[in-house]
Amino acid sequence: MRTHFIPLIVYTLLQGATSHYVFSHLLVNSTDSGHFKYIRDVGKEKGYDGEYCCGAEEFGKTPPIVPNLKEGTVKEVALRCGRQAELSAPKTETATIIAGTEVGFRIATHIASAFTSIGHPGPAQVYLHRTDDLQNDVGDGDWFKIAYQGPFNDTYWTTWVDQRTDVNFTIPLTTPPGTYLLRMEQFMPFPRPTTGYSQWYVNCAHVNIIGPGGGNPGPMVRIPDVYREDDPGIALPNGMGQTKGLSKYVPPGPAVWTG
Numbered sequence: 001m002r003t004h005f006i007p008l009i010v011y012t013l014l015q016g017a018t019s020h021y022v023f024s025h026l027l028v029n030s031t032d033s034g035h036f037k038y039i040r041d042v043g044k045e046k047g048y049d050g051e052y053c054c055g056a057e058e059f060g061k062t063p064p065i066v067p068n069l070k071e072g073t074v075k076e077v078a079l080r081c082g083r084q085a086e087l088s089a090p091k092t093e094t095a096t097i098i099a100g101t102e103v104g105f106r107i108a109t110h111i112a113s114a115f116t117s118i119g120h121p122g123p124a125q126v127y128l129h130r131t132d133d134l135q136n137d138v139g140d141g142d143w144f145k146i147a148y149q150g151p152f153n154d155t156y157w158t159t160w161v162d163q164r165t166d167v168n169f170t171i172p173l174t175t176p177p178g179t180y181l182l183r184m185e186q187f188m189p190f191p192r193p194t195t196g197y198s199q200w201y202v203n204c205a206h207v208n209i210i211g212p213g214g215g216n217p218g219p220m221v222r223i224p225d226v227y228r229e230d231d232p233g234i235a236l237p238n239g240m241g242q243t244k245g246l247s248k249y250v251p252p253g254p255a256v257w258t259g
């Protein structure tokens with residue numbers, strides 16, 4: 001059963017409920033590389049310790065980040081790579097990826113009480129940040145967007161089709177070779193007049209991209225500075241809901257760089 005439409009008030013009351021998930025598996029070379037191997041492990045949300053729900057040790061890693069600002073610029077730095085993700089950077093391995101191939105982020109399905117498919121309505125977007133220091137980089141530098149999965153039709157999101165667990169996309173062929181933070185976000189926008197209740201599922205992988213290079217990525221943005229709570233891609237305009245009027249949906253952030 002899906003719980004798509006619950007506002008934050010209800011969501012808070014139901015925090016032991018099952019509509020959360022975490023993208024902990026990187027898919028590379030058509031292979032699932034496992035739980036938090038190439039993806040930075042994340043901290044637990046306050047109040048979601050192991051005892052809170054069902055004894056699930058990792059359940060606290062699954063709740064979304066809720067910037068919860070009424071209007072204006074999103075200031076939540078956890079939107080870069082997830083809650084306290086920088087703490088696990090030193091133990092995160094780096095996946096070699098061939099530019100031009102498909103990779104993906106998959107949710108963990110073994111965590112008791114967590115959702116077993118992408119449960120919340122909303123798009124997914126993928127960004128890259130070039131860095132020579134994956135172990136210490138907190139993601140406060142420049143990012144460019146390489147993928148976007150938006151509405152499937154006027155009432156349904158691509159991330160929902162067939163109760164999927166994955167967001168797959170292609171690394172642009174001409175991406176300059178080097179080490180990068182690869183960041184995936186999937187988030188639930190909220191219909192106006194309510195603002196400040198968007199819910200974000202964000203994780204980052206350590207990757208080494210190899211390939212011909214030659215591209216000039218951009219536009220570059222900073223995260224979370226690029227997002228505003230009152231962006232129409234986050235606070236949906238009149239006439240649009242989480243499952244209506246989606247064909248006019250415009251995502252927040254820069255254009256996709258396709259190489």
Ligand SMILES: *[C@@H]1O[C@H](CO)[C@@H](O)[C@H](O)[C@H]1NC(C)=O
Binds near residue numbers: 030
């Ligand atoms: C994503 O790619 C993996 C292979 O890496 C594949 O098994 C899976 O079915 C794909 N998922 C979707 C939703 O396309």
Ligand SMILES: *[C@@H]1O[C@H](CO)[C@@H](O)[C@H](O)[C@H]1NC(C)=O
Binds near residue numbers: 029097
């Ligand atoms: C993917 O395949 C390439 C080419 O065989 C290899 O160099 C790379 O290490 C593989 N990546 C992973 C994460 O297995």
Ligand SMILES: *[C@@H]1O[C@H](CO)[C@@H](O)[C@H](O)[C@H]1NC(C)=O
Binds near residue numbers: 152153154155156
């Ligand atoms: C959109 O696609 C979903 C899933 O296939 C389907 O259930 C729904 O009826 C579709 N909506 C429209 C407006 O076509």
